[in-house]
Amino acid sequence: MAQVVLASNNVKKLAELQRILAPLVPGVEVLGLGDVAAYDEPAETEATFEGNALIKARAALAATGLPSLADDSGLCVDELNGMPGVLSARWSAGVVASGAERGVVDATNNRLLLGQLGDVPDGRRGARFRCVVALCVPGGVEVVESGEMPGRILREERGAGGFGYDPLFAADGHEVSTAELSVEDKDRISHRGEALRRIAPHVARVLT
Amino acid sequence: MAQVVLASNNVKKLAELQRILAPLVPGVEVLGLGDVAAYDEPAETEATFEGNALIKARAALAATGLPSLADDSGLCVDELNGMPGVLSARWSAGVVASGAERGVVDATNNRLLLGQLGDVPDGRRGARFRCVVALCVPGGVEVVESGEMPGRILREERGAGGFGYDPLFAADGHEVSTAELSVEDKDRISHRGEALRRIAPHVARVLT
Numbered sequence: 001m002a003q004v005v006l007a008s009n010n011v012k013k014l015a016e017l018q019r020i021l022a023p024l025v026p027g028v029e030v031l032g033l034g035d036v037a038a039y040d041e042p043a044e045t046e047a048t049f050e051g052n053a054l055i056k057a058r059a060a061l062a063a064t065g066l067p068s069l070a071d072d073s074g075l076c077v078d079e080l081n082g083m084p085g086v087l088s089a090r091w092s093a094g095v096v097a098s099g100a101e102r103g104v105v106d107a108t109n110n111r112l113l114l115g116q117l118g119d120v121p122d123g124r125r126g127a128r129f130r131c132v133v134a135l136c137v138p139g140g141v142e143v144v145e146s147g148e149m150p151g152r153i154l155r156e157e158r159g160a161g162g163f164g165y166d167p168l169f170a171a172d173g174h175e176v177s178t179a180e181l182s183v184e185d186k187d188r189i190s191h192r193g194e195a196l197r198r199i200a201p202h203v204a205r206v207l208t
Numbered sequence: 209m210a211q212v213v214l215a216s217n218n219v220k221k222l223a224e225l226q227r228i229l230a231p232l233v234p235g236v237e238v239l240g241l242g243d244v245a246a247y248d249e250p251a252e253t254e255a256t257f258e259g260n261a262l263i264k265a266r267a268a269l270a271a272t273g274l275p276s277l278a279d280d281s282g283l284c285v286d287e288l289n290g291m292p293g294v295l296s297a298r299w300s301a302g303v304v305a306s307g308a309e310r311g312v313v314d315a316t317n318n319r320l321l322l323g324q325l326g327d328v329p330d331g332r333r334g335a336r337f338r339c340v341v342a343l344c345v346p347g348g349v350e351v352v353e354s355g356e357m358p359g360r361i362l363r364e365e366r367g368a369g370g371f372g373y374d375p376l377f378a379a380d381g382h383e384v385s386t387a388e389l390s391v392e393d394k395d396r397i398s399h400r401g402e403a404l405r406r407i408a409p410h411v412a413r414v415l416t
Contacts (some may be wrong), residue, residue, distance in 0.1 A: 045327050047287065079255065081289035087324055094323020112320075115302020116295055119253050 002207035003029045004135075007060030007070035009041050009098050010089075012163040017071060017196065020187050024200035027208050037063045041098075044086065049073065050144055052086055053134035061136040067207060069199065073131035073191060075165045077113070077153060079120050084113070085130075088164065102163075110157055110168050117153055125153045127169065129178075131191035133199045135206070143202045147194025149178075162186065210415040211237045212343075215268030215278035217249050217306050218297075220371040225279060225404065228395050232408035235416050245271045249306075252294065257281065258352055260294055261342035269344040275415060277407065281339035281399060283373045285321070285361060287328050292321070293338075296372065310371075318365055318376050325361055333361045335377065337386075339399035341407045343414070351410045355402025357386075370394065 004025070008014045014032050022030045033039050042059040044052040049072040056070035074088030084091040089105070092112040097105035117125060128150040135143045150172050157167035159179030166179035171189055178186055187193040212233070216222045222240050230238045241247050250267040252260040257280040264278035282296030292299040297313070300320040305313035325333060336358040343351045358380050365375035367387030374387035379397055386394055395401040 043327050045329065047332065080291050080295075081293070083288050083291050085289070087288075090326075091324065092320065094320075094326040112300065112302075116299065118298075118302040119251050121253065124255065 001029050002027065003031055003066055004203055004207060005031050005033055005036055005060050005064050005066045005068045007033050007039075007056045007068050009033070009039070010102060010163075011099075012102075013071065016163075016183075016187070016192060017069075019183065020193055020196045021069070021200065021203070024197060025203050025207070028203060031066075033060055033064070033068075036066065039063050044072065047086060049086055049130055049132035049146070050134070053132045053144065054136070054142065057134040057136040057142075061138065065138060067135065067137045067203070069133060069135050069203065071131055071133050071192065071195070073129065073195075075113075075169065076128050076130055077117070078126040079117060079124050084109075106164055110165060113153070113165065113168060114156070120153075122152075127151060127153050129165075129169065129191040131195040133192075133195045135199055135202055137206050141206060143199060145195050145198035145202070147191040147196075147198065149189055149191040149194070151178075209237045210235065211239055211274055212411055212415060213239050213241055213244055213268050213272050213274045213276045215241050215247075215264045215276050217241070217247070218310060218371075219307075220310075221279065224371075224391075224395070224400060225277075227391065228401055228404045229277070229408065229411070232405060233411050233415070236411060239274075241268055241272070241276075244274065247271050252280065255294060257294055257338055257340035257354070258342070261340045261352065262344070262350065265342040265344040265350075269346065273346060275343065275345045275411070277341060277343050277411065279339055279341050279400065279403070281337065281403075283321075283377065284336050284338055285325070286334040287325060287332050292317075314372055318373060321361070321373065321376060322364070330360075335359060335361050337373075337377065337399040339403040341403045343407055343410055345414050349414060351407060353403050353406035353410070355399040355404075355406065357397055357399040357402070359386075 046052045053072035060068035076082040092108040130148045132146045158177040162179040254260045261280035268276035284290040300316040340354045366385040370387040
């Protein structure tokens, strides 16, 4: 059976990628990177989601020899000129946390963002989640696709689902945060769902 | 003797404004706001330096009845799409600190910025300090001028002078940080020096 590796050490993101992608590519086994190889996440030194997604997918391909898919995503806040953007996961900490520390850093990131927007009135709290996925295949084929979810930053955390900034973000047309949505509802509207639906035909084409 | 009030509760910024402006407007007494009136700094809710400088100058005029000058300034980092910008003083804290807390918040802001730029290589650490000064005079005259100082973000704090992000910033053409410059050298190249030199003729014109 053809296999594709998802290059992420973020357990919650990995679960989300896997649950969205698997049904889109029947006949392809969707592996987490931890199932395949020991792997140090490379430094995400690019200034764009595209650049960082490619860094991660190329590193996973190099480590495993298997077709690899990586996500780089983040929250772009209008009032912060599109930041935290590529720095979303390390907005408060400077480094990307892993394992159990990830939850602590998520909470600290959320508190920092709320503070930075403390004086910002409701009409100026627009934001969007962006996701770029890169597929790198042995032999040199590389494909990049993206998705986004527009919405706004809430005034307090809401909900226990999701991860990252989800508790602070309400998508356009929704009163609740993306941490309060069912996974089905979230995946249908999310930046990650959109990006994966766009990349899925490429995965199917190169692998089956 | 004609008087102008500098609208700031930041002791170090006030000293800098006073030392630059006084010699530029001979015959005008340059007062700190604390010398004139009890004053709660208004919320800086605008998205631009111009807007916030005007909020502060208008509030000081309303509180004192005297011609009032306010500064709004900050550090605009290329890699952060121009942020922290108007949020510079509250980048890590959400609120603007005063008195002794200001030094603690400065240190926390600096640490946060260093962390956010941790992975950013030397060639992408460009930044500029911007300063906008607003003069509001009884009767309705309002004048706004600005200045900037381009440079780059260092990899560690250097020097004990200045305030805010000074220890992390080296101006173009300088190896040392703006916290290591003499006050004369700093004022000659600084965003605040430039803005005040531009507004000084207006102060002189309306007051003398």
